[in-house]
Amino acid sequence: MNKETKNSPDLKSGKGDKDYxxxxxxxxxxxxxxxxxxxxxxxxxxxxxxxxxxxxxxxxxxxxxxxxxxxxxxxxxxxxxxxxxxxxxxxxxxxxxxxxxxxxxxxxxxxxxxxxxxxxxxxxxxxxxxxxxxxxxxxxxxxxxxxxxxxxxxxxxxxxxxxxxxxxxxxxxxxxxxxxxxxxxxxxxxxxxxxxxxxxxxxxxxxxxxxVWSKEGDIIENLPKKREGIKAWVNIMYGCDKFCTYCIVPYTRGKERSRRPDDVIAEVRELARQGYKEIMLLGQNVNAYGKDFEDIEYRFGDLMDDIRKIDLPRVRFTTSHPRDFDDHLIEVLSKKGNLMEHIHLPVQSGSNEILKRMSRKYTREHYLELVKKIKTAIPDVVLTTDIIVGFPGETDEQFEETISLVKEVGYDSAYTFIYSPREGTPAAGMEDNVPEQVKRKRLYRLNDVLNEFSKKNNEGLKGLTLEVLVEGESKNNASVLAGRSRTNKLVHFEGPRELIGQFVHVHITETPTFYIKGEWVREQEAAV
Structure with a gap:
């Protein structure tokens, strides 16, 4: 993408053939x-x-x-x-x-x-x-x-x-x-x-x-936004060029277009000035940020390093594609500070053959090597992922490769899905030959394995005191507050509503599978 321009004669509609x-x-x-x-x-x-x-x-x-x-x-x-x-x-x-x-x-x-x-x-x-x-x-x-x-x-x-x-x-x-x-x-x-x-x-x-414009339009920088709460989303780029065979997103969101660094940083600075406690940098593939710049050499790691220096408590990002997760980004994330030690790293499958059919453009070995690099640089990192079961042609053996990868990585949690075809994608033309009953059986098995690791990883937090950003009341119990740790763990504890929007310390006492529970540590106690 070329340098920004302030001329806006006609925003591109991308209108093509008028035969409807x-x-x-x-x-x-x-x-x-x-x-x-x-x-x-x-x-x-x-x-x-x-x-x-x-x-x-x-x-x-x-x-x-x-x-x-x-x-x-x-x-x-x-x-x-x-x-x-x-x-x-x-x-x-x-x-x-x-x-x-x-x-x-x-x-x-x-x-x-x-x-x-x-x-x-x-x-x-x-x-x-x-x-x-x-x-x-x-x-x-x-x-x-x-x-x-x-x-x-x-x-x-x-x-x-x-x-x-x-x-x-x-x-x-x-x-x-x-x-x-x-x-x-x-x-x-x-x-x-x-x-x-x-x-x-x-x-x-x-x-x-x-x-509905078929082709992506230009980037409009000063659109109004109605934000609520203590956390804010910030788009850093739009679109995706990966064309995984199952995914409709490259069609619905268009080609990759990165916002200019100065515009992103200015927005983040303004959100910090307004008192937001956490921002989430968004992109279909944030790791591809800056690849489309023609006038500067500036990538996602550079952006994260610059945002790291802004006086803002927490910065997160989603979502990452393993193929574009480079060593420089890992080096920057290892500096921590306001960069959280939680990375969502979608794998989709543990089988090289299925990854190839999905057109993910990396192998099981590449993914595991990336995980090793991340864990070496950030020992206390928490990894989460996305996994699809029942992709066309997936055999029992290939599914078992996914199970073994899950065990090797030890994810804290995952979004798991049964494959469903999307019209217009290449996979929709493949024979969907895994029976529905088999898909469901695989999903249940996968979730059972993931839950074991979630429970085990949570148990490792028992007795620790964690920094928690209090987001509100628990959905199921108004007398309980809910917040997130640096590693994005959901934490429940009892305390006054005045704590909502603040950072507190919570001593972890119970570790169920899907969240953890603790006791609020008053500041004078936390300082001892």
């Missing part, structure tokens, strides 16, 4: 008009305006187009009080990146005058910010749309929108058009900044408005 026929059964769809690159149809009594729609082929392309950085976003004057006296309800699915996108969406809506509400019945606009990683996430969204259809009938003025990663899928957009015509807005991950314009179009035209 694949989204329709033209026995019930009629083209009304075409103008300015937009096509308007009539289907099942609803008029649909398509500004741009997703295209898998375009989403897969990785060209050398220059990505510009814009600093002059400004809400149109006529939209600044558009939502005055009205309420907005946002439902977020999926990863931290989606959560962070929702903060931007809430920031935009707040600038438009909307107030947030947790009661969907009060809402004048409802947006579902969606995840496309797994099939069940998609099922949840369509189930929710079914529930919201009743609310839409009761309140016709309600603006209902679907955005996020699901919106970048051709099949999803087509399904919404045909089966959920009451939806008012569909937009994707590349054009969140266009939300005010899309709301305006939907309200005044009374049409469904679809604008």
């Amino acid at each position: 026929s694949k989204y329709f059964d033209f026995s019930d769809a009629k083209l009304i008009r075409e103008e300015d690159g937009k096509a308007t149809y009539r289907i099942k009594g609803r008029t649909i305006q398509i500004n741009a729609a997703p295209d898998y082929k375009e989403e897969k392309q990785r060209g050398k187009e220059e990505i510009k950085v814009h600093y002059d976003f400004e809400l149109p004057e006529e939209m600044k009080q558009f939502g005055a006296g009205k309420y907005a309800y946002i439902m977020t699915y999926g990863c931290q990146m989606n959560e962070h996108d929702s903060e931007t969406i809430k920031g935009l809506l707040e600038q438009m005058g909307y107030a947030s509400t947790d009661d969907r019945n009060m809402a004048d606009i409802i947006l579902l910010n969606t995840c496309a990683v797994r099939e069940n996430a998609e099922d949840k969204v369509f189930g929710e749309l079914g529930h919201l259809s009743h609310l839409k009938r009761e309140k016709p003025s309600l603006i209902l929108g679907v955005c996020g990663c699901m919106s970048q899928e051709e099949s999803v957009v087509g399904r919404i058009m045909k089966k959920h015509p009451f939806v008012d807005i569909i937009f994707g991950t590349h054009n969140i900044h266009r939300l005010p314009h899309l709301v305006k179009e939907a309200v005044f035209s009374k049409e469904m408005v679809i604008e």
Whole structure:
């Protein structure tokens, strides 16, 4: 990516072929008009305006187009009080990146005058910010749309929108058009900044408005964000170029684009000034940060080293790809300070053959050597991971290789998944030949092994006193406080609510599998 520019004539839409026929059964769809690159149809009594729609082929392309950085976003004057006296309800699915996108969406809506509400019945606009990683996430969204259809009938003025990663899928957009015509807005991950314009179009035209850019847009730096709590997410890059065969993310999030170092550091400094206790640096593959810079030699390790010097209590990052986890980054993380000794390092499988079929571009041996380097440099590091079972063609022997790797690494915890095909990915064309019953049996076995290590690793903390950032009350017991240790362990203890948002010391007394319990050590005791 070239140096930043402050010129912003036209933000790139990535609009490609204007033939939208694949989204329709033209026995019930009629083209009304075409103008300015937009096509308007009539289907099942609803008029649909398509500004741009997703295209898998375009989403897969990785060209050398220059990505510009814009600093002059400004809400149109006529939209600044558009939502005055009205309420907005946002439902977020999926990863931290989606959560962070929702903060931007809430920031935009707040600038438009909307107030947030947790009661969907009060809402004048409802947006579902969606995840496309797994099939069940998609099922949840369509189930929710079914529930919201009743609310839409009761309140016709309600603006209902679907955005996020699901919106970048051709099949999803087509399904919404045909089966959920009451939806008012569909937009994707590349054009969140266009939300005010899309709301305006939907309200005044009374049409469904679809604008999903297949190609990634430029980087918009000064979008508003509505953050809450003591922790903050900071995007350092967008997109992914790894193209693992099972993963839809390179299609829904576009090619890798890194934010300029000065912009990231300025945002982190401002969050520190505002009193945030912890930040999480986000990227689909944070280790690839800076690879797209053409004018400077500056990578993720350099960024972490610079952020380490900022007066901020805690810094975390997610997520890492083993292939890009270099020695310099390990060296920087070993300096600790405000860099936490917890690393999430997805492995996905312990079998070289399955890793090859997944196109992970590393071997079991490479991964284990990386783990060895990390543990040598950071002896008290806690490692967590992601693992998929039942990938097409996975044999019992290959699954056992995953079990043996889990035992060798000794993870503290893991996100485990049964493989489910995602339309548009290479793996979706592979024969899904592992029976569902076998997949479930493998998942249960894997989780049992992981739980053994979680329990064992937790037991090693018994009797220790840990620094804990108190995040709130326990979900299951209001008289118990919950927080996180430096290694991201969930810690429960009893104490006054005034401790929420503070760092305290907790003496660990009990070590269940999924969290640890302790007693609050008052500061004068901790100092002894």
